[in-house]
Amino acid sequence: xxxxxxMAVAMLFGLICDVYLVTVSADVGTATSYDPPYLPTKCxxxxxxxxxxxxxxxxxxxxxxxxxxxxxxxxxxxCLSGLRRxxxxxxxxxxxxxxxRVSPCPSTLVxxxxxxxxVSKIPNTKINVEYAQI
Numbered sequence: 001x002x003x004x005x006x007m008a009v010a011m012l013f014g015l016i017c018d019v020y021l022v023t024v025s026a027d028v029g030t031a032t033s034y035d036p037p038y039l040p041t042k043c044x045x046x047x048x049x050x051x052x053x054x055x056x057x058x059x060x061x062x063x064x065x066x067x068x069x070x071x072x073x074x075x076x077x078x079c080l081s082g083l084r085r086x087x088x089x090x091x092x093x094x095x096x097x098x099x100x101r102v103s104p105c106p107s108t109l110v111x112x113x114x115x116x117x118x119v120s121k122i123p124n125t126k127i128n129v130e131y132a133q134i
Contacts, residue, residue, distance in 0.1 A: 026132035028080065029108025033116035033124065034059060034101065042099035043071035052095050055114030059098035061105040070096045075131045077109070079119040082127035086120040093134065 038057075039048060051057060058077075060070040073096045079087035092115060100110050107126060111119075120127050 026076075026130045028128065028130050029061075029063075030106075031058075031077070031079075031109045031111050031116070031119075031127050031129045032107040033113050034110045035113060038098070038112065041097050043068065043097050046097050051097060055112055056092050056094045056118065057097045057112050058094045058115060059100045059110040060096045061100045061108045061110065063108060064096070065099050068099075072096060074134050075109075076134050077115075077119065077129055077131040080128040080130055082120070082122070082125055084122055084125075086122040086125055086127055088119055088121055090119075092118045 038051060039046065041059075058075070060066075064070050075094055075096070076091050077094055078091035081087065094109075094111065094115050098110075100106075102110075109129065109131065113123075116123065119129070
């Protein structure tokens with residue numbers, strides 16, 4: 001009887017670990033912001049009226065750009081940390097519309113001012129973020 005109970009507990013623990021591993025698939029990187037003008041972009045087809053209406057968009061850094069395959073991808077993003085505790089609570093969804101305009105790129109993601117303001121209380125700083133493609 002004790003052995004059966006132990007096996008049941010072990011199986012339940014294994015199932016919980018499997019569910020946790022499947023649902024936790026975010027990456028960690030850095031984010032900075034960039035100022036307008038946001039056009040032209042390196043992603044084809046973006047004009048002023050095609051940028052996300054809510055202003056929540058990003059330029060991809062070298063590691064995510066993938067020769068332009070990142071264009072149009074959406075990511076759930078949240079601030080993790082930074083100097084002087086900049087993070088706001090919650091997360092946002094951003095869309096890749098451009099490639100980082102500075103070489104070398106200062107961060108994994110370069111957020112529009114509106115997107116950066118949605119996750120950070122301090123403008124023009126570098127923050128650590130968690131992001132997952134959706």
